[in-house]
Amino acid sequence: MQNLQDNLADAPLIIQWCQTSSAAQLIRTAKWIYPSIEIVHLAGLILVFGSMLVLNLRIFGRVLRSTPVEEVARGLAPITIVGLLLQLLSGPLLFVTSAVRFYQSVPFLIKIVLLIAALTYHFSVHRPLAFRSTNVTGQLRRSATVSMLSWTGVVLAGLAIELLA
Amino acid sequence: MLFQLAHAIEASSFGTYLRESQYWFPALNLLHVLGLLVAAGTVVFWDLRLLGIGLKRTPVSQVGQSLLPWTWAGFAVMFVSGSLLFTLEAGRLYENIFFRMKIVFLILAGLNVLMFHFTVYRSVAGWELDRIAPLRARLAGGLSLLLWFAILASGRAIGYTLDYGA
Numbered sequence: 483m484q485n486l487q488d489n490l491a492d493a494p495l496i497i498q499w500c501q502t503s504s505a506a507q508l509i510r511t512a513k514w515i516y517p518s519i520e521i522v523h524l525a526g527l528i529l530v531f532g533s534m535l536v537l538n539l540r541i542f543g544r545v546l547r548s549t550p551v552e553e554v555a556r557g558l559a560p561i562t563i564v565g566l567l568l569q570l571l572s573g574p575l576l577f578v579t580s581a582v583r584f585y586q587s588v589p590f591l592i593k594i595v596l597l598i599a600a601l602t603y604h605f606s607v608h609r610p611l612a613f614r615s616t617n618v619t620g621q622l623r624r625s626a627t628v629s630m631l632s633w634t635g636v637v638l639a640g641l642a643i644e645l646l647a
Numbered sequence: 648m649l650f651q652l653a654h655a656i657e658a659s660s661f662g663t664y665l666r667e668s669q670y671w672f673p674a675l676n677l678l679h680v681l682g683l684l685v686a687a688g689t690v691v692f693w694d695l696r697l698l699g700i701g702l703k704r705t706p707v708s709q710v711g712q713s714l715l716p717w718t719w720a721g722f723a724v725m726f727v728s729g730s731l732l733f734t735l736e737a738g739r740l741y742e743n744i745f746f747r748m749k750i751v752f753l754i755l756a757g758l759n760v761l762m763f764h765f766t767v768y769r770s771v772a773g774w775e776l777d778r779i780a781p782l783r784a785r786l787a788g789g790l791s792l793l794l795w796f797a798i799l800a801s802g803r804a805i806g807y808t809l810d811y812g813a
Contacts, residue, residue, distance in 0.1 A: 513807075517803060517804060517807050520803060521799060521800045521803050524799060524803065525796060525799060527684070528683075528684060528687045528688050528691060528799075529688075529691065531684050531688050532684070532687065532688025532689060532691055532692065533688075533692070535684075535685065535688050535689065535717075536688070536689060536692055536714065539717070545713040545714055545717065546702070546705055546709065546710070546713045546714075547713075548705075548709060549702070549704065549705045549709070553702075553704050553705070554702065554705075557701050557702040557703060557704065557705075558692070558701060558702070560701075561691075561692070561695065561700070561701055637681075637684065641677055641680055645673040645676060645677060646673070
């Protein structure tokens with residue numbers, strides 16, 4: 483605990499404010515709140531990662547071969563959005579409870595950088611390309627590879643936060 | 648009887664070896680979650696399709712045939728890594744309420760799949776292009792989603808209620 487206090491004093495003001503905020507205190511008071519938020523975060527992950535997996539497997543010709551890529555992409559897109567909303571709402575709540583620990587965690591920092599990259603790539607390159615592809619082109623395949631690698635990176639870094647702690 | 652068996656598994660040299668190595672536990676946990684992501688990440692789109700959400704323009708049977716091999720592959724990884732994780736902590740897991748709940752949910756999910764396949768799915772050719780699937784198909788899809796969520800939630804709760812550090 484002493485150690486945490488020292489770390490708290492060293493952290494930037496915004497991180498200190500997160501950790502001492504009333505939301506963070508509320509979540510910490512009841513034992514079941516943090517795990518519940520974590521479960522929502524994981525459920526969102528299943529939707530986001532699962533929809534990326536299915537779309538990219540389609541592009542690689544492994545699933546749903548008789549449905550055009552564009553239709554698979556449009557069918558899955560709303561589910562990706564729901565998953566992302568679940569994650570982007572639950573993630574910050576998990577963060578504020580132990581802002582200092584996350585701020586000092588290397589896997590966490592890697593995860594955030596990868597997440598921003600994966601989101602930017604998805605919405606600016608991969609999704610628009612998949613939305614107008616009826617056939618699989620080399621460009622689309624490269625884009626699917628980048629997409630799969632970036633999301634897998636986010637997942638692995640996210641899991642490393644807990645597993646390496 | 649099961650209780651003694653669980654303790655014997657935990658105390659076995661294999662269980663002890665897994666428990667005392669510092670790499671096996673995180674490695675098995677990682678595999679377990681990756682298996683989950685592939686299994687649940689594919690099966691949800693088949694469940695949602697039965698509910699008329701997502702891959703609406705693809706016939707139900709095609710979504711199933713296409714995705715289910717991936718679901719099974721993910722499930723196999725989960726099952727093997729989960730069984731090995733069980734040998735690590737069999738005694739304490741056996742007594743853990745969330746572990747027991749998770750096993751019940753898994754059995755229910757399996758029964759739901761069997762029920763679906765031997766009843767309404769037999770006539771899938773007749774309804775797979777309908778805008779709204781028959782009630783029993785929608786029920787099976789909705790129940791499957793709920794049970795997977797329950798398996799996820801109880802599984803995560805095990806991690807909070809077993810004191811791994813001790």
